Amino acid sequence: MTESAYRVETTARLAQWRIDNLASCTYRKSDPFKIGNWNWHLSLEKNRVLYVKLYPEISNLTRDNPPIASFIIRVVCSAGDRKAFTHPEIKDKQLKSNEDFVWPIEVPLTGKFIIDVEFLDLKTASPNDGEPCSIWAEGLTQKQSNATALACLGRMLTQSIHTDIIINASNGSIGAHRAVLSARSPVFHSMFSHNLQEKELSTINISDMSIEACQALLCYIYGNIKHEEFLAHRLALLRAADKYDISDLKEACHESLLEDIDTKNVLERLQNAALYQLPKLKSSCMRYLVRFGKIYDIRDDFNAFLLCAERELITDIFHEVLNTWKGF
Structure with missing residues (x-):
């Protein structure tokens, strides 16, 4: 045959x-x-x-x-x-x-x-x-292309391929790429576009972030952050997103912080919501404390919180209390 x-x-x-x-x-x-x-x-x-x-x-x-x-x-x-x-x-x-x-x-x-x-x-x-x-x-080729590009971008970070900037965190350093940072953050773009110290010395000092949180920030910027890593560093990522004007990261942190409010974290999240102007998180925290009565479960912590909170935030909390009382 x-x-x-x-x-x-x-x-x-x-x-x-x-x-x-x-x-x-x-x-x-x-x-x-x-x-x-x-x-x-x-x-x-x-x-x-x-x-x-x-x-x-x-x-x-x-x-x-x-x-x-x-x-x-x-x-x-x-x-x-x-x-x-x-x-x-x-x-x-x-x-x-x-x-x-x-x-x-x-x-x-x-x-x-x-x-x-x-x-x-x-x-x-x-x-x-x-x-x-x-x-x-339709669009599968584009999806595959995007996935491949993201994977390559991630390897550029993890394998330090042609890095041209060093980021100094509070307890370590990591290499990155000016072009990638500039494309994701207008603040970084401004640093490298003008004759600032970061451009001259090829370093960025981020002393208010640990190396682990800084790594998570870069992984988000390069598109290969793991969910567990994101959850572990949400507050640090929120601060960095606000500082470096990375709006999509700020919104991602905002949405994530809404999902697991409890008595252990509600006061910290309320403070951050006021500090970084996160209206949904602020409203959710106040409702959790006042409408759901959790304020009584953490009375001592709440009293200590009132001693150091901004006056405007205290006013908003009492407005929430008054509005809740009107409903009864």
Whole structure:
């Protein structure tokens, strides 16, 4: 049997396997063919019934990210009037092994025929248990490009690739890139655009941040911060975002600090809300203290807080108390 007997012809989404002759009690498996991100096989097993199988080649990619396929498969007789047998459309079926799609054809086939597979869509599972994503979806190339660019940007930081500025934190130093910092912060941009000390000495002194918090700030700027790292340094990141005018980071900290207010942190967050002009956080903290009565659970701490708080903030708290009393 010639090599062409196992070859599958393909276009971007179509695969055809031409069978010249298939004897009884026969098993035949095609050469691998590439559709989408995966190599595929077709196989035939003929006894009393002809079984047609479609499956991805076993690989790390298939194990870790098996395809979720939508396709139409047909068997077309080459001779005469080209009679065709069509399987009902397969929709969003995950294929991992050669047992995941098996089509038994009980009609006897003789002579030459073609197995024709038209791939309608191929999807991969979302890493966050979201909806599967089509590899052919509009914008996927852009998403992949953005992800690759972010990964490279992250490596520039973690591997200190061509760094040209040193940031001195309170307990250590780390290298960074002027261009990246300038693009993310108008304050950094101004530092490097004028003849300031930072430009001349190629250093930035951030003595009010630990090296760990500074690392978290840079990871956010470079697009590769981990969620746990962000949570651990939210207040330091908020201060830095306000100081260096990184508005998206400030808003991210603002939204995050709203999510886990409790009696241990509410006074500190109220103080920061007033200091950095975070209206939603300020309102939420005051409601938590006054409307939900948590002020009584931390009475001593609250009294100490009033002794050092700004007069305007104290006034706002008492307005909240009065408004709450009016509601009863």
